[in-house]
Amino acid sequence: MSVKESLKFVQRWIFHPKQMGTFLPLPSKVGRILVSSLPTLSESDYILEIGSGTGALTKFLYHNPKLSKNLICAEIDSELCKILNKKFPDAKIINKSAADLDLTLDQSLLNRIKIIVSSVPFTCINQDSKDKIMKICSQLLNNGASMFHISYNPYLNLNLSSYGIKQIYKKRIFSIPMVFLHSYMSLR
Numbered sequence: 001m002s003v004k005e006s007l008k009f010v011q012r013w014i015f016h017p018k019q020m021g022t023f024l025p026l027p028s029k030v031g032r033i034l035v036s037s038l039p040t041l042s043e044s045d046y047i048l049e050i051g052s053g054t055g056a057l058t059k060f061l062y063h064n065p066k067l068s069k070n071l072i073c074a075e076i077d078s079e080l081c082k083i084l085n086k087k088f089p090d091a092k093i094i095n096k097s098a099a100d101l102d103l104t105l106d107q108s109l110l111n112r113i114k115i116i117v118s119s120v121p122f123t124c125i126n127q128d129s130k131d132k133i134m135k136i137c138s139q140l141l142n143n144g145a146s147m148f149h150i151s152y153n154p155y156l157n158l159n160l161s162s163y164g165i166k167q168i169y170k171k172r173i174f175s176i177p178m179v180f181l182h183s184y185m186s187l188r
């Protein structure tokens with residue numbers, strides 16, 4: 001990640017601290033561990049990343065030959081979307097809240113999403129957005145997707161069962177500060 005991109009990240013955090021959740025992009029180590037934890041996809045399957053930021057995790061999804069190139073990134077910040085569009089020209093970059101994805105993507109595409117990668121700061125965003133995002137994720141999980149959420153917080157207070165979701169595991173990734181990889185599946 002270039003210095004310019006890191007400065008842009010800090011700038012967006014100054015303007016929208018709750019939306020950004022943190023002032024630093026995630027370390028590369030997290031991207032490597034995330035990718036090694038993902039299930040294999042077929043060519044027609046899609047990956048949905050929500051909260052892509054400047055692409056710290058996206059680059060590992062986009063450039064991994066084992067993963068499908070069918071990558072959809074939902075990022076609420078238009079300035080960050082400009083960076084994502086430049087860096088990942090073949091990905092579908094959506095400048096919308098992940099809470100509105102059901103209105104943005106058609107059902108046939110939603111049905112093909114098999115992996116959700118999230119680093120949306122659930123502990124900072126408002127309850128309504130959190131509910132909407134979790135409901136959309138729950139629908140995708142019911143369709144057979146797996147969800148991986150990255151957070152600095154080991155306790156997300158997401159009330160998973162109310163969305164029909166359960167946690168499969170929580171992996172600690174040693175970095176400063178410590179990062180947690182939460183993995184979820186549908187209860188159904």
Ligand SMILES: C[S@@+](CC[C@H](N)C(=O)[O-])C[C@H]1O[C@@H](n2cnc3c(N)ncnc32)[C@H](O)[C@@H]1O
Pocket residue numbers: 019020021022024025026050051052053054055056057074075076077080096097098099119120121125129
């Ligand atoms: C903690 S940063 C993670 C950024 C990046 N994935 C990384 O690894 O550095 C959270 C990102 O989620 C985005 N975000 C926050 N709320 C969102 C929402 N409702 N929909 C989509 N993106 C959102 C922020 O703009 C920010 O880029």
